[in-house]
Amino acid sequence: MPAQSSVPIEVTVGSDAASVKFASLLFKFVKNYFLLILPAFVVLRFLYRRYASPLRQYPGPFFASGSRLWKTYITWKGQTPFDFIDLHKKYGPIVRIAPNELSFSSPAAAADVFRAGKGFRKTDFYWVFPPPGNPDIFTEIREDVHAQKKRFVVTPYSLAAMNGLASFVDDTEDLLFNKLDGFVKEGKPFDFGAWLHYFAFDVLGEVAFSRKFGFLDAGYDIEGCIKTIDDTQWYDGIVGQIPFLDYFFRRNPLWQYIPGLKTKDAVITRIALQEMEKRKKYGSNQIDRKDLMSQLLVASETAPDKFGVGDVFAVAHGAIFAGSDSTASTMQSFFHLVLSNPNVYKKICDEIDEAQSSGKLGDKITFQEAQQLPYFQAALKEAMRMRPGVGLNITRHVPSAGAEIDGMRYPGGTRVALNGWVLHRDRGVFGEDADIFRPERWLDADEKRIKAMDRSMYQFGGGSHLCIGRNLAIMEMNKVLPQLLREYSFRLAYPGRPLKSNSTFFVVQSGLEVYIGKRR
Ligand code: HEM
DSSP, X not given: OHHHHHHHHHHHHHHHHHHHHHHHHHHHHHHHHHHHHHHHHHHHHHHHHHHSSTTTXXXXXXXGGTOTHHHHHHHHHTBHHHHHHHHHHHHOSEEEEETTEEEEOOHHHHHHHHSTTSOOEEOGGGGGSSOSSSOOTTTOOOHHHHHHHHHHHTTTTSHHHHHHTHHHHHHHHHHHHXXXXXXXXXXXXXXXXXXXXXXXXXXXXXXXXXXXXXXXXXXXXXXXXXXXHHHHHHHHHHHTTSGGGGGTTTTSGGGGGSTTOOGGGSHHHHHHHHHHHHHXXXXXXXXXXXXXXXXXXXXXXXXXXXXXXXXXXXXXXXXXXXXXXXXXXXXXXXXXXXXXXXHHHHHHHHHHHHHHHTTOSOSSOOHHHHTTOHHHHHHHHHHHHHSOSBOSOEEEEOOTTOEEETTEEEOXXXXXXXXXXXXXXXXXXXXTTTTSOOTTHHHHSOHHHHHHHHHTOOTTOXXXXXXXXXXXXXXXXXXXXXXXXXXEEEEESSTTOOOEEEESSBEEEEOOEEEEEEOO
């Protein structure tokens, strides 16, 4: 027995010694040649990802094919709408924009990706968006959990619910017009885009919590709150390209000690927390208005185990982040495009004046009255076509069994990217003049073409993640935009100067400076 047992011991000792020797040699080698090994590893990994991938046949920028850093860089630049339009012009309808990611330019591809039941899933890009502990419907990437949560929010977000809150948009409009009257008197150019931004925020405060945030009253970005939201979005869009980096930054426990970065400090979060506490204390029935938060609380009371109070807070709070920059940006684009095209501007004003004189418009223009302004409707849709409020690609994973997109099969797990700015310029659908702002395309074309164009509009995304706040955004814009054009005349302070824009998700814009006068 002893002789038998000595053999394995000798072998173990021998192999241990060999392993130790090998490890020590390896260590010495790595230490001596570190400066060569590291770049060699990076290059080999890059080449492997570029050439060993089933996506190797697709064209695209060289650096994009082997590393996600290219997409991170292009997002960081903040000009993704324009960069992706150029990219597709250069490389064609399918472009490889990361080792495992393809961008598509055709609306037919988008229809396949968003079609119900196809099983395309949100990617981990959204995982970075706060709050990490309790994702809302926008940030939730588990499709089954998302579907469950969405069931509770459909009614509070419905058109009927939003129409029920329309009078509070009227109150906010009054406040805006009051401030604009001041600029009429001054006669100097002013930053109208900023006021549209304050308006969008204050409307959301009313809709979500029955309380304005106070931006219109103050006339400035209180406590830098809008800037904080934009900075957060800037971070989310960039870090979302390589999500594990979030562990080093925002998910790092030390992050909260950096002054100004704690979101609890932001005025919007403070107000949301106060309103939540108020409702918890007095009960949601004590809030005389059916605002979004009260309606969500009522929904939660039916099944608190499935949609708890934490979800109510996350959804109501998330609405401010999802609905503010997006709506403000769309209104700014509308005004900039309309004022840059005097013939369009005149046609809209003529249409409004005619409707006014024939008694079709009330003192406060309603959503329903605005539907009787076909040219205005065409101009609004055309603005959303030319400059959708989301400028970054919306990304999805191909389901694990693989899937067909626009007639071609793609392997499971491939990331697909769709950008509204690119999709909306498809010449096959929107015509050879797709690059120009021409509201008439929505009125001149035959019914079949208009339907095809409508189906190819992705300003609100698509499929199971279609924007749930679109009813509010559409209602709000249909009320305030014609009303502004009826009451005031506008002139660009710097004709020909494009809006400044930055987009790491929503398109954040500035530079809409105008002269304003009274029309009535
Ligand atoms: C013109 C204004 C708006 C635009 C252009 C817009 C755009 C979008 C887009 C493109 C998506 C899809 C994102 C994706 O799939 O990754 C989306 C989703 C969403 N939007 Fe909007 N949005 C607008 C207004 C609003 C408003 C006012 C609210 C809230 C009050 C809102 C709340 C949401 C939410 C919660 C989602 C996630 C829906 C889901 O995943 O089920 N949005 N929006």
